[in-house]
Amino acid sequence: MSAAARDVPTAKAAAPRLRDAATLILVERTGAQTRVLMGKRHAGLKFLPGKFVFPGGAVEAADRRMSVAGPLDPNVAAKLLEKTRHSSPDFARALALAALRETFEETGLALGVSDCGAPQNPPEGVWARFAATGVYPSLDGLDFLARAITPPSRPKRFDARFFVADASLVAHRTPGVVHADAELVELVWTPLDKALELDIRPITRWVLGDLAAAAHSGMDRQRKRPFYRQLRGKAWRGEL
Numbered sequence: 001m002s003a004a005a006r007d008v009p010t011a012k013a014a015a016p017r018l019r020d021a022a023t024l025i026l027v028e029r030t031g032a033q034t035r036v037l038m039g040k041r042h043a044g045l046k047f048l049p050g051k052f053v054f055p056g057g058a059v060e061a062a063d064r065r066m067s068v069a070g071p072l073d074p075n076v077a078a079k080l081l082e083k084t085r086h087s088s089p090d091f092a093r094a095l096a097l098a099a100l101r102e103t104f105e106e107t108g109l110a111l112g113v114s115d116c117g118a119p120q121n122p123p124e125g126v127w128a129r130f131a132a133t134g135v136y137p138s139l140d141g142l143d144f145l146a147r148a149i150t151p152p153s154r155p156k157r158f159d160a161r162f163f164v165a166d167a168s169l170v171a172h173r174t175p176g177v178v179h180a181d182a183e184l185v186e187l188v189w190t191p192l193d194k195a196l197e198l199d200i201r202p203i204t205r206w207v208l209g210d211l212a213a214a215a216h217s218g219m220d221r222q223r224k225r226p227f228y229r230q231l232r233g234k235a236w237r238g239e240l
Contacts, residue, residue: 016154019059020161021059021159022095024054024102024162026165028166035189036054036192038054038187038198039055039178040184040187040188041183045183051199051201052195054162055099056160056162057102059095060098062124063101067120071093075222076142076143079225080092097137100130104126106178106182107177109172109174113138114136119137133171134172138169143165143221145210146161146206146210147162147227148160148228148229192211202235210226224239225240226239227239
């Protein structure tokens with residue numbers, strides 16, 4: 001390489017496109033103990049291989065078209081729309097539905113009600129399979145726990161909203177979804193403190209702490225929600 005070529009500055013690679021996403025933390029309470037559902041990602045995946053995560057993924061167009069049996073709590077919807085370019089309740093609704101769809105797709109667990117009949121004319125794909133279980137998705141039992149934006153240096157970037165719901169809302173379980181060749185190869189119900197001993201990312205660790213703090217204060221739906229992102233190369237925690 002010539003000296004002139006070495007002197008030419010290299011263009012900085014553009015950060016991956018930021019995608020809206022949603023994650024669901026299922027909580028099971030037995031006496032004084034609180035357990036959460038976590039899944040181990042396949043070791044061959046490019047994003048977070050082998051890590052324990054909560055089920056979740058990017059919002060899809062079909063999430064805006066799926067019908068629900070019960071709406072989001074207004075306080076939850078309002079918090080979801082804070083500090084976003086979106087002002088429509090339909091966007092908050094799509095985020096919550098994405099969390100339910102991803103949970104069903106990755107774990108086989110369908111959250112909702114089973115006494116309203118199956119949803120009519122669901123979007124093709126995952127939502128059609130969800131409707132075939134006879135469960136109607138319902139959002140009124142979901143709470144919004146935290147928001148986090150993936151740092152620009154990551155290969156995939158998400159503007160993720162972490163939802164939380166009680167395990168009693170699971171109305172159907174499809175077997176065989178989690179296996180050695182699936183996106184999630186293992187599911188575990190783990191106590192909150194033991195979850196910190198798993199192979200998890202820092203954001204997962206922070207959100208587990210947020211869940212413990214919110215549960216301790218009674219999960220007031222008007223409470224402030226943490227908002228994690230990177231500013232000027234440093235981790236930053238704000239509030240919504």
